[in-house]
């Protein structure tokens with residue numbers, strides 16, 4: 001009887017935890033624009049270790065105090081081990097979800113070189129950052145890459161977990177894995193100024209379509225001019241070549 005009571009209490013606790021978890025996941029999904037931004041999923045396993053290793057390599061080479069950030073830092077899975085290992089550098093996590101943010105703050109208690117900031121990473125200033133890490137969705141990679149390409153300094157290194165970012169210059173791809181499934185880490189730097197200006201003007205696809213359109217327009221105009229010249233020379237009405245043939249017949 002007593003044993004049954006314990007089992008019931010245990011099952012109730014598990015059920016309650018599952019409901020809380022599901023409610024939180026729903027809140028997180030809505031908070032993250034229903035698929036526009038990545039909800040809270042902590043970096044884990046090999047890919048987490050590889051992300052940290054890549055950041056470690058950058059920080060070890062540093063000749064001055066580095067400013068490091070994780071965009072959407074969650075509970076600090078990437079930032080906390082680095083902040084502990086490199087007390088001489090400064091670590092900043094941006095996170096808009098209060099749950100992982102509070103977890104991160106609790107875990108970081110006593111560490112003086114790490115700050116958790118509640119805010120949208122799409123609206124921050126990155127011009128002073130030396131190293132940026134992120135684990136964002138594929139759809140976020142394009143607009144976030146644009147913001148970074150326009151704002152980071154030349155020496156800044158950007159490391160993206162699993163998903164590529166747009167507009168930046170890729171310097172390296174690292175083969176990694178998550179739960180045994182092969183995944184990549186992408187490393188970037190600011191693109192060269194001329195690359196950015198030419199990209200901003202038009203994409204290569206747009207250029208070829210535009211130039212083709214311009215070519216067609218040009219051909220049409222020169223044809224029309226030729227017909228016009230011939231017509232006026234022969235003293236006939238403005239017509240196309242086809243119309244002229246029909247008239248002749």
Ligand SMILES: C[S@@+](CC[C@H](N)C(=O)[O-])C[C@H]1O[C@@H](n2cnc3c(N)ncnc32)[C@H](O)[C@@H]1O
Nearest residue numbers: 037039040041042043072073074077096120121
């Ligand atoms: C996939 S998790 C990654 C967490 C952490 N970087 C890690 O590697 O463990 C993405 C985190 O970004 C946060 N997030 C998503 N969009 C955000 C935004 N625009 N501004 C701030 N945080 C955001 C989510 O709340 C979530 O905690």
